[in-house]
Amino acid sequence: MTSLPLLTLMMVVPVLGAIVVAALPNGSVRLARPVALGASLVTLVLAVLAWVAFDSGSTAMFQLTETHAWIPQFGVSYAVGVDGIALALIVMAAILVPVCLLAAWNDVPEAEAGRLKRYFALMLVLEAFMVGVFAATDVFLFYVFFEAMLIPVYFLIGLYGGPQRQYAAVKFLLFSLAGGLVMLVSVIAVYFAGPGGQDGFLVENLIGGMDGSTAALRWMFVGFFIAFAVKAPMWPVHTWLPDAATESRPATAVLLVGILDKVGTYGMIRFCLQLFPEASQWATPVVITLAVISVIYGALLAIGQTDMMRLIAFTSISHFGFIVLGIFAMTSVGGAGSTLYMVNHGFSTAGLFLIAGFLVTRHGSKRIPDYGGWQRVTPVLAGTFLVAGLSSLALPGLSSFVSEFLVLQGTFMRYKVAAVIAALGIVLAALYILLMYQRVMTGPKPSFADGKAPRDLSSRERWVVAPIIASFVVLGFYPKPVLDIINPAVDKTLQIVGVSDPAAATDASGSAK
Numbered sequence: 082m083t084s085l086p087l088l089t090l091m092m093v094v095p096v097l098g099a100i101v102v103a104a105l106p107n108g109s110v111r112l113a114r115p116v117a118l119g120a121s122l123v124t125l126v127l128a129v130l131a132w133v134a135f136d137s138g139s140t141a142m143f144q145l146t147e148t149h150a151w152i153p154q155f156g157v158s159y160a161v162g163v164d165g166i167a168l169a170l171i172v173m174a175a176i177l178v179p180v181c182l183l184a185a186w187n188d189v190p191e192a193e194a195g196r197l198k199r200y201f202a203l204m205l206v207l208e209a210f211m212v213g214v215f216a217a218t219d220v221f222l223f224y225v226f227f228e229a230m231l232i233p234v235y236f237l238i239g240l241y242g243g244p245q246r247q248y249a250a251v252k253f254l255l256f257s258l259a260g261g262l263v264m265l266v267s268v269i270a271v272y273f274a275g276p277g278g279q280d281g282f283l284v285e286n287l288i289g290g291m292d293g294s295t296a297a298l299r300w301m302f303v304g305f306f307i308a309f310a311v312k313a314p315m316w317p318v319h320t321w322l323p324d325a326a327t328e329s330r331p332a333t334a335v336l337l338v339g340i341l342d343k344v345g346t347y348g349m350i351r352f353c354l355q356l357f358p359e360a361s362q363w364a365t366p367v368v369i370t371l372a373v374i375s376v377i378y379g380a381l382l383a384i385g386q387t388d389m390m391r392l393i394a395f396t397s398i399s400h401f402g403f404i405v406l407g408i409f410a411m412t413s414v415g416g417a418g419s420t421l422y423m424v425n426h427g428f429s430t431a432g433l434f435l436i437a438g439f440l441v442t443r444h445g446s447k448r449i450p451d452y453g454g455w456q457r458v459t460p461v462l463a464g465t466f467l468v469a470g471l472s473s474l475a476l477p478g479l480s481s482f483v484s485e486f487l488v489l490q491g492t493f494m495r496y497k498v499a500a501v502i503a504a505l506g507i508v509l510a511a512l513y514i515l516l517m518y519q520r521v522m523t524g525p526k527p528s529f530a531d532g533k534a535p536r537d538l539s540s541r542e543r544w545v546v547a548p549i550i551a552s553f554v555v556l557g558f559y560p561k562p563v564l565d566i567i568n569p570a571v572d573k574t575l576q577i578v579g580v581s582d583p584a585a586a587t588d589a590s591g592s593a594k
Contacts, residue, residue, distance in 0.1 A: 143284075169420065204233070207230065245328050256311050377503075380506050425483070
């Protein structure tokens with residue numbers, strides 16, 4: 082255990098880094114990138130310390146906690162803490178942010194000093210908010226971070242994105258604000274339905290302490306769920322994602338799809354299931370249906386895309402359908418699988434977006450038909466792109482396979498038809514990934530206008546790809562350390578909801594329940 086306020090430090094360090102980057106004189110703009118990278122690496126060290134300090138055998142709901150009165154008149158506290166689910170997502174974010182900063186090294190030229198400083202400062206501010214939203218154990222504080230995240234993302238898309246960046250940024254903002262406003266109504270209602278008092282918004286006080294009619298609690302659940310479904314994103318409130326991901330810089334797309342969108346699925350566990358157990362069971366048939374639709378719909382639309390980035394965005398809609406399916410299957414195996422899927426999806430999506438971004442930088446086009454035969458020109462880039470794609474389609478031995486298998490196994494225990502239909506998503510995933518690779522990388526060697534072939538991955542780009550590829554292999558062959566952290570939190574959630582595994586079920590480690 083440690084007495085250091087690790088979670089607060091993980092928010093303070095990126096903010097301080099952003100201030101330093103923004104305050105650099107234009108003559109020292111070259112320091113902006115290493116300072117930003119240094120701040121993110123310090124945050125990563127703090128995340129590792131938090132992982133080491135976390136006791137997976139503890140019976141406490143949250144660890145590494147800090148609680149301070151913030152607005153006591155309204156029961157609002159600055160309260161942070163983590164269970165295994167939150168900690169796994171924070172560590173994932175802490176790993177991906179320096180990777181994204183390194184990938185974005187040359188996104189803005191040094192000649193544009195002001196834009197360069199703002200770009201890296203915004204990414205650091207976003208990291209602080211991401212840590213805050215996963216660590217918040219006060220409902221109102223969570224809402225503040227939930228909405229605050231929109232600001233840096235809006236500017237990262239709107240100022241640094243592609244030709245349709247303004248449209249994509251505004252669409253992202255409107256969808257997110259609409260969902261957030263619906264959730265705000267439920268947040269206010271939660272306070273009045275809870276025990277009230279100085280700590281009236283604390284999650285621990287609200288669990289089992291909500292006093293309201295069944296109808297009222299169900300409406301509160303719906304308010305939270307709509308906001309999280311938009312963020313996740315689920316069909317039919319997903320339409321902002323393809324535009325936002327396509328128009329974003331690759332590093333921004335990773336932060337958006339790989340990390341920020343996990344707030345939606347994380348919120349379903351932390352707030353929908355834990356605060357409204359009866360309403361969660363009441364809504365499960367509808368949510369399971371929407372999740373299965375998302376799996377199939379996202380995969381089918383991915384197959385038909387000609388824009389590489391848009392294709393990857395639609396694959397994420399399908400993957401998030403799997404995650405929601407595992408959450409609302411309400412089995413220990415499905416819950417563990419969905420949480421592990423959040424982590425694995427973050428890394429696999431990062432690999433696809435960043436490596437595709439390296440490819441687009443070399444050729445200047447996102448259109449799949451403009452490529453062909455690139456494995457003969459850039460073999461290392463092609464190989465890493467294939468590995469990232471194979472992880473995304475859940476090839477056995479790579480990380481996504483473990484989580485996808487657990488989700489389907491956990492779902493089949495309780496909802497056999499839904500699991501069978503969702504399993505079709507695996508077949509469709511093989512189609513959209515392998516077809517994309519075939520069209521982009523295979524075929525005769527392409528010719529280039531200047532007669533000079535593009536270079537393969539540089540040393541910096543290989544440093545970007547290396548930890549991502551390593552995560553596929555490590556989590557594919559040995560996911561036990563992550564599952565050991567996740568499982569107690571999943572079991573605790575099922576206890577709160579009041580459900581248990583069906584007879585003869587097994588937990589994620591394979592032992593009989």
